[in-house]
Amino acid sequence: xxxxxxxxxxxxxxxxxxxxxxxxxxxxxxxxxxxxxxxxxxxxxxxxxxxxxxxxxxxxxxxxxxxxxxxxxxxxxxxxxxxxxxxxxxxxxxxxxxxxxxxxxxxxxxxxxx
Amino acid sequence: xxxxxxxxxxxxxxxxxxxxxxxxxxxxxxxxxxxxxxxxxxxxxxxxxxxxxxxxxxxxxxxxxxxxxxxxxxxxxxxxxxxxxxxxxxxxxxxxxxxxxxxxxxxxxxx
Numbered sequence: 001x002x003x004x005x006x007x008x009x010x011x012x013x014x015x016x017x018x019x020x021x022x023x024x025x026x027x028x029x030x031x032x033x034x035x036x037x038x039x040x041x042x043x044x045x046x047x048x049x050x051x052x053x054x055x056x057x058x059x060x061x062x063x064x065x066x067x068x069x070x071x072x073x074x075x076x077x078x079x080x081x082x083x084x085x086x087x088x089x090x091x092x093x094x095x096x097x098x099x100x101x102x103x104x105x106x107x108x109x110x111x112x113x114x
Numbered sequence: 115x116x117x118x119x120x121x122x123x124x125x126x127x128x129x130x131x132x133x134x135x136x137x138x139x140x141x142x143x144x145x146x147x148x149x150x151x152x153x154x155x156x157x158x159x160x161x162x163x164x165x166x167x168x169x170x171x172x173x174x175x176x177x178x179x180x181x182x183x184x185x186x187x188x189x190x191x192x193x194x195x196x197x198x199x200x201x202x203x204x205x206x207x208x209x210x211x212x213x214x215x216x217x218x219x220x221x222x223x224x225x
Contacts, residue, residue, distance in 0.1 A: 004157070033212065043158075043203065043215040056211045090157060096211070103213065105150075105157035 002027065004106035006091050012112045018079040021109045023091030025072050031096025032074040033103060034066060037088040046089075049074055050096045078111075086113045116141045120204045120216035127194055127223050135189040135219045137178075137204035145206040147171075147180050147187040148213065152201040161189075161202070194223045 005024040013019050025032050034046040045058040049068035066076040072093075078085055088110050092103035121136040139145065149161040149171070162171030167182035176191045187204060204216040 031211070035213075035215075042217045043213075045212040045214070048211040050211070058212065092158075102160045102163065103158075105159065107155075107157040 004091055004093050004104055006089075006106040006109050008109060009107065010110050010112075012114060013081050014114050015081055015083060017081050018077060019081060019111060020075055020077045021089055021091075021111075023074045023076075023093075023106060025074070025091075025093030026104055029093035029095055029104070030072050031094045032068055032072065033092045033094075034074070034076050035090045035092065036060075037090055037108070038086075043090070046076065081113045083113050086111060116145065116206055116208055116214045118204050118206055118214055118216035120202075120219055122217075122219070124220040124222060127221070129195060129223055129225055130193045131223075133189075133191045133194045133198070133221065135202055135204070135221070137187045137189065137216060139185050139187065139204075139206050141185075141206060141208055143208050144182075145208045147178070148205040148207070149176070149178055149187070149189050150203045150205055150215075152203065152218075154200070158203065194221075196223045196225050199223045 007022045031050045033048040036044045047057045047066050052068045063079045068074045088108040090108045092105045117140045146165045148163045150158040151161045152158045162173040164171040164180035170179045178189045199222050201218045201220050203218045205213045
């Protein structure tokens with residue numbers, strides 16, 4: 001079956017702009033999580049959604065937001081971009097019924113902020 | 115809070131060498147433990163996991179045992195191949211729908 005699909009794969013923005021990233025989970029998966037990966041901070045949890053409800057949120061400023069649609073697809077938005085937001089943003093999906101279950105990751109969206 | 119500490123890289127080995135990557139954790143409860151692997155240009159994928167003390171996870175020749183007494187989950191492989199070159203991440207979950215990752219260890223295997 002198809003894996004987790006993230007779009008766009010690469011994008012370049014300038015400071016102050018906003019960006020929306022999209023994630024389509026594996027068919028049948030109702031949980032979608034987002035992670036930020038940077039060389040300095042490593043992999044950091046942004047948020048997790050299940051059936052359109054945010055169940056957990058990481059320690060990121062309010063400029064980072066997300067949502068999940070009824071078909072389980074998810075988007076995350078970063079407003080007022082800063083240079084430090086340059087990162088690989090990874091989406092992961094799972095069945096979501098049992099905490100700690102296996103996450104299936106997409107290849108990521110690489111954001112560069114100039 | 116939860117945290118994961120894994121050995122610094124990079125690690126460079128010759129084919130057929132023994133690989134071990136140390137991982138220790140701090141958690142308030144009884145977490146599930148994972149090793150994820152990221153091959154060049156790909157997303158993370160689960161390598162193995164263990165959900166309770168003394169469990170051994172294994173996959174593709176890799177093994178790790180959940181040691182509650184030493185709060186460790188070290189990854190081992192007896193004979194590595196060039197195809198094992200990747201970044202390896204130790205992670206834990208305490209049932210709060212998120213993973214806490216270690217910094218990652220880059221492993222390069224030379225032919």
